Amino acid sequence: MREILKLNNLSKDYGIKGFKTRVLNNISLSVEEGEFLSIMGPSGAGKTTLLNLLSTLDKPSKGEIFLDGIDLTKVKNKELSNIRKDKIGFIFQDYSLLDNMTLMDNIALPLALGRKRTKEIEQKVNKIADIFGLTEHLKKYPYELSGGQKQRGAAARALITRPKVIFADEPTGALDSKSSTDLLECLKRVNEENNATIIMVTHDAFCASYSKKVYLLSDGEIKCQINKGNDRKEFYGKIIDLLATLGGAK
Structure with a gap:
């Protein structure tokens, strides 16, 4: 497997000199292409901060972040925008769909901005809509869709350019249990089918049990890691037990 993301001694401080708070402390991590991992931990552990650093939405106080061999900490803003466009996909809790566009146009937006041909765009949208069970909803506008359909649409949009890494921040946070599943x-x-690399922040053990690996973050540091094995229910139980040792994941 090829290494797609690497962190070296990553730290993040907030505040001014003399009054700084360290949110992340010397985190090192390697992610291989095709991994599906979850980051969990108590409130204030630094989960969202870590995701923001990895996805280029924020910059570390020190340390290195390599994405597909590129040191993101040394890249200028213009090149960083191109990296976001070409190599990164985002799935947010609030969907972020454009209300004045159909679901098809929302999903197609990254390809349209990349000036892909209309026929190619239609083929790719139809293919990913089928995977996400959205084919019959493509002509609808966001206000005509359920929360689950909107979030699957947002996920389809994030994946349509085949980015190197997909970052998901509490993607099921606003969904009911069926829509989450x-x-x-x-x-x-x-x-599994497209070898997509997914990094997900979640407080939900059920959600995390769908990943292949879970990292537990506490006090700004990665305390431990557990791997899935073959049984999701057994993995879910291990996650629950692990969270109990830290008093929960909220």
Whole structure:
């Protein structure tokens, strides 16, 4: 397997000199292409901060982040924008779909901005819509869709350019249990069939059980890692036990 993401001694401080708070402390991590991993931990552990650093939405106070061999900490803003466009996909909790565009146009937007041909765009949208169970909803506008359909649409949009890494921040946080399961099954399928690399922040053990690996973050440091094995229910139980040792994941 090829290494797609590497962190070396990553730290993040907030505040001014003399009044700084360290949120992340010397984190080192290697992610191989095709991994599906979850980052969990108590409130204030630094989960979202870590995701923001990895996805180029924020810069570390020290350390290195290599994405596909590129040191993101040394890249200028213009090149960073191109890296976001070409190599990174985002799935947010609030969907972030454009209300004045159909679902098809929302999903197609990254390809349209990349000036791909209309026929190629249609083929790719139809293919990924089928994976996410959205084919019959492509002509609808966001206000005509359920929360689960919107989130699957947002996930399809994030994946349509085949980015190197997909970052998901609490993707099931606003969904009911059935919609959550539908989305997670789709992400699992994309990971297994398309070798998509997915890094997900979640407080939900059920959600995390769909990944292949879980990292537990506490006090700004990675305390431990557990791997899935063959049984998701058994993995879910291990995650619950692990979270109990730290008093939960909220």
